[in-house]
Amino acid sequence: MARAVSTNRKIGFTVAAWVVALLIFFPILYTIITSFKSETEAIAGFSLIPSGTLESYAEVQAQSNYFKFFLNSVIIAVGSTILALVVAVPAAWSMAFSPTKRTKDILMWMLSTKMMPAVAVLVPIYLIFRDTNLLDTRIGLTVMLMLINLPIVVWMLYTYFREIPGEILEAARMDGATLWGEIVYVLTPMAVPGIASTMLLNIILAWNEAFWTIRLTTTNAAPLTAFIASFSSPQGLFWAKLSAASTLAIAPILIMGWFSQRQLVRGLTFGAVK
Amino acid sequence: MGNIVLNKVSKSFGATTIIPEIDLEIEDGEFVVFVGPSGCGKSTLLRLIAGLEDTSSGKINIDGRDVTGEAPAKRRLAMVFQSYALYPHMTVYKNIAFPLKMAGEDAAVIDRKVKDAARVLNLTNYLERRPGQLSGGQRQRVAIGRAIVRQPSAFLFDEPLSNLDAALRGTMRLEISELHHQLKTTMIYVTHDQVEAMTMADKIVVLNAGNIEQVGSPMELYKTPKNLFVAGFIGSPKMNLINGTAAAKHGATTIGVRPEHLGISTTAGEWKATVGVAEHLGSDTFLHVHADDVGPLTVRADGEIGVHHGETIFLTPSPPKIHRFGTDGRAM
Ligand SMILES: Nc1ncnc2c1ncn2[C@@H]1O[C@H](COP(=O)(O)OP(=O)(O)OP(=O)(O)O)[C@@H](O)[C@H]1O
Ligand SMILES: [Mg+2]
Numbered sequence: 001m002a003r004a005v006s007t008n009r010k011i012g013f014t015v016a017a018w019v020v021a022l023l024i025f026f027p028i029l030y031t032i033i034t035s036f037k038s039e040t041e042a043i044a045g046f047s048l049i050p051s052g053t054l055e056s057y058a059e060v061q062a063q064s065n066y067f068k069f070f071l072n073s074v075i076i077a078v079g080s081t082i083l084a085l086v087v088a089v090p091a092a093w094s095m096a097f098s099p100t101k102r103t104k105d106i107l108m109w110m111l112s113t114k115m116m117p118a119v120a121v122l123v124p125i126y127l128i129f130r131d132t133n134l135l136d137t138r139i140g141l142t143v144m145l146m147l148i149n150l151p152i153v154v155w156m157l158y159t160y161f162r163e164i165p166g167e168i169l170e171a172a173r174m175d176g177a178t179l180w181g182e183i184v185y186v187l188t189p190m191a192v193p194g195i196a197s198t199m200l201l202n203i204i205l206a207w208n209e210a211f212w213t214i215r216l217t218t219t220n221a222a223p224l225t226a227f228i229a230s231f232s233s234p235q236g237l238f239w240a241k242l243s244a245a246s247t248l249a250i251a252p253i254l255i256m257g258w259f260s261q262r263q264l265v266r267g268l269t270f271g272a273v274k
Numbered sequence: 275m276g277n278i279v280l281n282k283v284s285k286s287f288g289a290t291t292i293i294p295e296i297d298l299e300i301e302d303g304e305f306v307v308f309v310g311p312s313g314c315g316k317s318t319l320l321r322l323i324a325g326l327e328d329t330s331s332g333k334i335n336i337d338g339r340d341v342t343g344e345a346p347a348k349r350r351l352a353m354v355f356q357s358y359a360l361y362p363h364m365t366v367y368k369n370i371a372f373p374l375k376m377a378g379e380d381a382a383v384i385d386r387k388v389k390d391a392a393r394v395l396n397l398t399n400y401l402e403r404r405p406g407q408l409s410g411g412q413r414q415r416v417a418i419g420r421a422i423v424r425q426p427s428a429f430l431f432d433e434p435l436s437n438l439d440a441a442l443r444g445t446m447r448l449e450i451s452e453l454h455h456q457l458k459t460t461m462i463y464v465t466h467d468q469v470e471a472m473t474m475a476d477k478i479v480v481l482n483a484g485n486i487e488q489v490g491s492p493m494e495l496y497k498t499p500k501n502l503f504v505a506g507f508i509g510s511p512k513m514n515l516i517n518g519t520a521a522a523k524h525g526a527t528t529i530g531v532r533p534e535h536l537g538i539s540t541t542a543g544e545w546k547a548t549v550g551v552a553e554h555l556g557s558d559t560f561l562h563v564h565a566d567d568v569g570p571l572t573v574r575a576d577g578e579i580g581v582h583h584g585e586t587i588f589l590t591p592s593p594p595k596i597h598r599f600g601t602d603g604r605a606m
Contacts, residue, residue: 167359168359168360170353170355171353171361171420172361173326173346173347174347174352176376176377176424178347178376185372190361190363
């Protein structure tokens with residue numbers, strides 16, 4: 001009996017999960033479908049079956065060079081992530097392994113900066129960027145995104161490092177490991193999964209960041225978010241082209257996400273899944 | 275070799291003193307158990323010897339060498355932690371090999387030593403597994419394996435069996451004792467379980483609030499506890515401690531009588547008592563009684579005794595087994 005009930009419940013949960021997942025995924029799916037339509041098809045009304053034309057893609061590529069934006073996205077996302085890790089690993093490390101009375105407060109304060117609306121600092125930041133000639137530069141944007149995501153990176157790494165039990169480090173010390181041996185053979189292997197999850201998540205966050213990337217760039221440093229935005233332009237609404245551009249912009253990150261699902265789930269649940 | 279001497283060692287964390295000042299000598303090859311209630315500083319004392327904590331004052335000598343300021347790695351001690359502290363990302367083989375690798379042994383020697391240890395500890399079939407794929411008892415054995423391969427001058431155990439179930443605890447207790455007989459290396463073993471202390475130790479160190487209450491062999495502590503604390507802590511069930519007129523009659527402030535040293539009669543005796551709960555363990559029966567003018571007592575009786583709730587019995591302590599304590603709590 002108990003078994004039958006739990007099977008029913010399982011089926012119920014599975015169906016519910018699929019419905020919710022499809023509902024959430026549907027806008028993305030419809031974007032992808034629309035990208036394989038012609039402009040006339042796209043405005044003709046709701047249809048799940050595209051003609052399969054690639055003309056939108058061709059036009060998008062003709063109008064603006066996808067690869068330039070793609071390259072900018074890669075440089076900015078990866079660059080800001082590496083920079084953030086360089087700053088955050090030592091910070092999280094010291095907070096996790098030699099905490100002080102204020103450690104919790106500092107962490108909360110860092111996270112609280114994420115609660116402030118970005119618009120609030122748009123003007124000052126814009127002016128700073130203008131006066132330091134950082135507008136529309138990759139370096140400027142990389143630093144900006146690094147700063148934006150830094151609190152989350154520190155917080156995530158901190159929770160991962162906290163999971164490494166101090167007794168294991170002590171065991172290594174008893175086993176005769178020097179500080180270097182401890183770092184190479186024990187600490188690093190145990191910390192790497194956490195660092196990798198954090199890195200993946202931060203790349204995605206930086207890749208998708210649209211507020212600052214669109215406002216602080218024009219052409220030279222513009223990443224894929226700006227590329228999409230340029231198609232919802234004053235020339236009117238070209239649904240098929242916009243969809244093609246969007247599909248092109250999200251494809252790389254979707255593929256990366258697909259291949260690193262396990263790491264990501266761990267990352268998104270902040271290490272709660274063991 | 276594994277001769278360890280603590281000379282006026284003390285430890286404070288900030289303003290709180292955990293260990294006021296301790297002198298202790300541990301001879302080579304001894305099995306020493308630190309026992310005491312939770313929070314009394316057993317782990318702290320062990321970690322001071324290991325070098326995982328710095329002493330606040332005093333000196334620690336190992337084999338005549340002053341190691342007070344030395345790093346744990348240099349003291350040639352091995353430690354088994356309560357949580358086992360195995361390296362989760364390494365196989366059992368690599369876990370056991372780790373201390374040898376750190377000591378710079380070459381691969382062939384490491385391989386031989388790891389396989390020897392695995393055979394002794396029944397781990398041969400598990401060498402390629404990760405710690406996460408082992409049972410609690412197996413993890414414990416890996417932790418011991420990691421400790422023995424390096425042939426340290428002493429082993430330190432911090433409540434190594436407390437995460438195991440009762441049956442396994444019994445088996446592992448024997449295995450560790452057996453290991454001590456084989457290796458003849460000094461072992462310092464921390465526990466709050468006085469049964470473990472009694473059964474395994476050559477020498478028991480009873481700690482209370484960071485102070486050593488008494489040091490001695492298990493039977494010494496059982497027969498001649500120096501004070502009320504040791505009297506109450508060593509022995510199971512606990513010694514009956516009696517105050518008031520019953521004690522005064524024996525010329526003491528408090529007298530102590532172990533449950534097994536009370537004679538039972540249904541007709542006459544020194545104390546008249548009413549039986550409360552009778553716990554039948556098969557071989558023994560523990561009677562929890564209330565004696566007039568004396569208070570609650572525990573009596574260890576024969577397994578077959580036919581005494582029931584509410585009945586009246588008479589108890590007589592056997593005179594040479596009465597422990598007498600003065601006003602200061604010390605044995606007289
Ligand atoms: N790093 C530390 N900082 C401050 N106080 C500490 C620290 N480590 C231990 N203590 C305190 O020292 C006292 C003794 O701790 P210890 O771990 O030695 O007890 P124990 O006898 O091993 O107890 P248990 O049987 O529960 O393991 C405790 O009151 C504990 O709170
Ligand atoms: Mg302890």
